[in-house]
Amino acid sequence: MSSEVTSHFTQQTKLLAEMRSGGSLDWDIIIIGGGITGAGVLREAVRRGYRALLLEQGDFSSGTSSRSSKMVHGGLRYLAAGDLKLTKESLTERERLLAEAPGLVDRISFYFTLSKGLFPGRWAMAVILTIYDFIAGIRDHRYYNNRRLGQRFPGLQQGHLNGATAYSDAMVDDSRLVLRVLQESISAGGTAINYSKVSELLLEEGQVQGVVLNDPEGSDGIRLRAAAVINATGAWADRLRNQVNPEKRIRPLRGSHLIIPRNLMPVTDVLTSLHPDDKRGVYVYPWEGTTVIGTTDLDHDEDLDIEASINNAEVDYLLQAFNVQFPGHTISRVDIISSWAGVRPVIGSESSKDPSKERRDHAVWSDNGLITVSGGKLTTFRLIALDALNAALPQLPNAKPFSDERVFIAPDLTAKELIAEDPAWAQRLLGRYGIQAKAMLDSAPASEHQRIPGTDFCLAECRWAARNEAVLHLDDLLLRRTRLGMVMVHGGSELFPALEAICAAELGWSGDHWRHEAKRYLDIWQRFYSLPKSN
Known part of the structure; x- marks a missing residue:
């Protein structure tokens, strides 16, 4: 199963090429937004047998879903x-x-x-x-x-x-929660692509029939059709919804x-x-x-x-x-x-x-065929996703029967079987990578299995993410696939020599490409994850 997940998570270039040539243009559901709500909708859609595509304009979880307070709570x-x-x-x-x-x-x-x-x-x-x-x-x-x-x-x-x-x-690593839900969705047949911006809705006689996807290699965009389009863009939801309804609700x-x-x-x-x-x-x-x-x-x-x-x-x-x-x-x-x-x-x-x-309830709106969902809590992402999908059901073919309502498939080994000498850390890895945890460790040399000093992360996780988790930029790796850039001083720049070698091997980055990414990352970290200049 791991190879199947890997191939889907890294198929962006192949799929875009297929779309340009006229393939993969028709879907049951297109989900816009790669945060926890969009990931949840994808998970629930594919378990019902729908051909579902998730599109995220930036990186997965790069909006609110990597920047929450990390709490899974009942809301006292x-x-x-x-x-x-x-x-x-x-x-x-x-x-x-x-x-x-x-x-x-x-x-x-x-x-x-x-x-x-x-x-x-x-x-x-x-x-x-x-x-x-x-x-x-x-x-x-x-x-x-x-x-x-x-x-x-x-x-x-x-x-x-x-x-x-x-x-x-309870507490959670919110970005890894999104990645784990996406992993489960993809292994069940879903498709998720980051850095793929929807420029506009595809309208026919005033009804939403799909989306126009920005094409980095063309000026016209790629027209994708779907029986249902679900807008799960969170704080950005009004922007897309306002193409069919001028109301401002967020x-x-x-x-x-x-x-x-x-x-x-x-x-x-x-x-x-x-x-x-x-x-x-x-x-x-x-x-x-x-x-x-x-x-x-x-x-x-x-x-x-x-x-x-x-x-x-x-x-x-x-x-x-x-x-x-x-x-x-x-x-x-x-x-x-x-x-x-x-x-x-x-x-x-x-x-x-x-x-x-303000209340933290979520809301779902249906406007001319566009289903918009926003608001709510990280904790209730599954219920939010179900409400959004239920609103789209009148536009969809009948779902296939299913009986397993679990979001996460349990790994087939225990923490002690994964790392006998450190089962607590092994459980952490099983939680974050699920059925992929053993493959993640096996894909890296033993020298990369040690925890990076002062953290609970290891370089094996960085190698796995670079190879398998749709990393396009260094900030994807250091701020979301891992949180090294947030928990280490100076954004984790002391790891740059090791990370340069990993990115060269797994992503094919040249020295010039690495230097560009390192400079880009440090600028992002300084502007948005450090402190503003004092008054």
């Missing part, structure tokens, strides 16, 4: 707001992901600090969490007084606290994060507290061997075609949140390894001026 605040439906859906999907993708989606404890004189207090949280756990089918919440809380988070300022309530949610909201070295604040759990200025919840949490501080929640009024990045006000806001909590561990800009910012596609409402109070 949605329950507190009385939204039982969204909470139940989220918790059910959280438990499904934990069961199907261990090592990629992992349970973690969240500690919600209880501020004196502010809602919610200890007993209100106990009631909320009892309901939360009941819906999830687990029991995993408890109260920590200040003494015990200080043992979990040494140095935490406690004078304003009445302890904390701890409960379970409110892009930016959430930014800082990454600091783990040794400056070695946490193993998530700490949630209220920012001293606006009483918004902010997090300090472990991720990929580092510590993350996040997140902001601001209207993003900038050009969506330019990558989102943190601004100085957000840097100051997050530093203040951390330093007020940990006055004995104060940090400054010089301590920050990197940053990231993502744009959430929230369905805007007339009633809420406060970005943080």
